[in-house]
Amino acid sequence: MDEQRNPSIAKADLQKRYDVIIIGAGIGGLVCGAFLAKRGKKVLIAEQHHLPGGYCTSFKRKGFLFDSAVHHIGGCSKYSIVGRCLKELGLEMDFLRLDPMDSLVFPSFSIDIPAEIEDYIDLLQKRYPEEREKISNFFEEFIRLYWAILKEQDNSPTLARFGGLTYGEMLDSFFDNPELKTTLAGQWGYLGSPAREVSSIGMCQMLVNYLRDGAYYPRGGTQTFANALAKAFANSGGELLLSSKVEEILLNGHRPRGIRLEEGPKISSDCIVSNIDARQTFFHLMKGEVDGEYLGRVKAMKESPSYFLLYLGLGPEVDLKGFRRGFYHGPNNQWKYISAPTKVDQSLAPPGRHIITVVATMEEGYEEVMDWKALKEKLTKETIDYLEGLVPNLSKHIEVVEAATPKTLERYTLNSKGAAYGWAVTLEQTGSNRLGNRTPIENLYLAGHWTNPGPGVCAVVSSGWRVANLILKNGR
Numbered sequence: 001m002d003e004q005r006n007p008s009i010a011k012a013d014l015q016k017r018y019d020v021i022i023i024g025a026g027i028g029g030l031v032c033g034a035f036l037a038k039r040g041k042k043v044l045i046a047e048q049h050h051l052p053g054g055y056c057t058s059f060k061r062k063g064f065l066f067d068s069a070v071h072h073i074g075g076c077s078k079y080s081i082v083g084r085c086l087k088e089l090g091l092e093m094d095f096l097r098l099d100p101m102d103s104l105v106f107p108s109f110s111i112d113i114p115a116e117i118e119d120y121i122d123l124l125q126k127r128y129p130e131e132r133e134k135i136s137n138f139f140e141e142f143i144r145l146y147w148a149i150l151k152e153q154d155n156s157p158t159l160a161r162f163g164g165l166t167y168g169e170m171l172d173s174f175f176d177n178p179e180l181k182t183t184l185a186g187q188w189g190y191l192g193s194p195a196r197e198v199s200s201i202g203m204c205q206m207l208v209n210y211l212r213d214g215a216y217y218p219r220g221g222t223q224t225f226a227n228a229l230a231k232a233f234a235n236s237g238g239e240l241l242l243s244s245k246v247e248e249i250l251l252n253g254h255r256p257r258g259i260r261l262e263e264g265p266k267i268s269s270d271c272i273v274s275n276i277d278a279r280q281t282f283f284h285l286m287k288g289e290v291d292g293e294y295l296g297r298v299k300a301m302k303e304s305p306s307y308f309l310l311y312l313g314l315g316p317e318v319d320l321k322g323f324r325r326g327f328y329h330g331p332n333n334q335w336k337y338i339s340a341p342t343k344v345d346q347s348l349a350p351p352g353r354h355i356i357t358v359v360a361t362m363e364e365g366y367e368e369v370m371d372w373k374a375l376k377e378k379l380t381k382e383t384i385d386y387l388e389g390l391v392p393n394l395s396k397h398i399e400v401v402e403a404a405t406p407k408t409l410e411r412y413t414l415n416s417k418g419a420a421y422g423w424a425v426t427l428e429q430t431g432s433n434r435l436g437n438r439t440p441i442e443n444l445y446l447a448g449h450w451t452n453p454g455p456g457v458c459a460v461v462s463s464g465w466r467v468a469n470l471i472l473k474n475g476r
């Protein structure tokens with residue numbers, strides 16, 4: 001299969017009935033489909049976009065290949081979730097390990113996080129010698145918490161002690177040094193909620209994967225990861241229908257009986273997996289035909305934030321020698337994540353040229369914006385001005401400029417308000433408080449970042465795999 005071409009079927013070739021229909025070809029949906037198809041199930045994945053991958057897609061402009069949203073993936077070693085998933089599916093991917101894992105740039109200090117967790121602990125212990133022992137204790141407990149959640153050890157003392165805390169409260173229980181706490185919380189942007197709000201469980205699931213196992217970039221761009229999963233799915237006989245929006249989930253009392261496409265036929269199946277926005281699933285596709293209490297719960301939940309994104313294609317003379325990839329923190333919980341993927345994989349741009357991408361927090365109240373085009377222009381200019389402070393004469397080297405707002409993210413993925421991570425990863429919406437993979441409708445499942453375990457590629461891989469196992473265990 002060509003890297004950018006996908007094994008999509010035509011509507012005319014659709015069968016009347018499938019064992020399982022998956023709505024959405026995000027990573028959670030693709031993984032779920034790939035495992036079910038591998039076990040001989042007749043599976044259809046219906047995707048509204050013309051590419052599979054959801055937030056894990058890439059687009060090309062004038063020879064520059066930009067990642068739409070995801071910049072790297074955790075858990076890719078052979079012992080971790082993504083690595084094990086690929087092995088089970090018989091897939092080999094060329095991952096480039098990032099070193100340093102990230103840089104954290106604060107107004108008054110900065111730190112490069114080494115790729116190996118032991119080196120990071122060592123660096124922190126040298127920088128904060130008076131906290132040496134507490135740093136060791138913290139990492140021990142943090143990793144213990146990770147395993148307790150993964151292995152569902154409900155009687156774990158670590159889980160009992162920290163599971164009900166925000167990450168900020170957990171840090172407070174170990175440390176007094178404010179700079180150390182700021183450093184250890186410096187990657188909260190990966191979950192969208194600051195340390196005072198984000199749950200310790202959510203932070204632990206995300207961070208331990210990155211720190212213990214590293215962060216990886218799929219050579220050729222993040223789309224190659226989605227394409228590889230789509231290929232595994234198709235090779236096992238799965239059918240991927242692109243450019244096809246699902247408009248309705250059809251019910252027979254309290255059981256699914258199929259879907260209706262926006263333009264096209266009704267397709268039958270008595271088992272459905274929704275890999276899409278949960279509000280869309282229950283309020284739009286099912287028109288609220290779910291248990292009232294559950295619906296009330298969904299209604300009360302809060303989305304994670306969305307972002308402004310800038311994509312720059314740069315000429316060969318640009319000087320990126322001193323450039324650092326990572327979080328650039330400003331006041332009031334504002335940050336920018338800035339990366340230059342061509343420093344890791346030169347194949348993304350024409351020879352000698354470079355790419356810089358930025359993910360930036362939005363100011364409070366952005367949801368009320370009326371003129372998105374004007375906002376996009378304003379933020380593009382402000383962000384380029386900011387980058388001028390990091391890369392000498394940046395503006396002179398720009399050959400391609402693209403930008404995206406929450407509206408753009410919503411348009412391409414139909415995630416409500418362009419939410420980057422499904423539901424916000426707060427205490428009230430993590431672990432058993434997040435929507436489960438099962439729903440009140442028997443044989444209607446949720447996979448992806450609106451359900452457990454949570455957001456990020458590694459977590460949605462786990463979610464898709466878990467749902468496939470639930471369906472198989474159910475004797476389907």
Ligand SMILES: Cc1cc2nc3c(=O)[nH]c(=O)nc-3n(C[C@H](O)[C@H](O)[C@H](O)COP(=O)(O)OP(=O)(O)OC[C@H]3O[C@@H](n4cnc5c(N)ncnc54)[C@H](O)[C@@H]3O)c2cc1C
Pocket residue numbers: 023024025026027028029046047048049052053054055056068069070071072073074244245246247275276277280307309359409412413414415419420421422447448449450454455456457458460
């Ligand atoms: C800017 C940004 C940067 C990020 N960076 C990272 C990162 O570096 N690393 C990381 O691990 N995570 C990152 N994330 C988070 C990560 O991308 C998501 O948590 C994850 O990809 C979500 O996967 P998903 O399976 O839930 O589906 P999604 O990616 O949400 O995909 C859902 C799919 O369903 C389709 N769909 C929706 N409605 C319908 C319908 N009615 N009919 C048919 N199809 C439909 C959509 O088109 C889409 O393809 C980032 C997110 C954002 C926004």
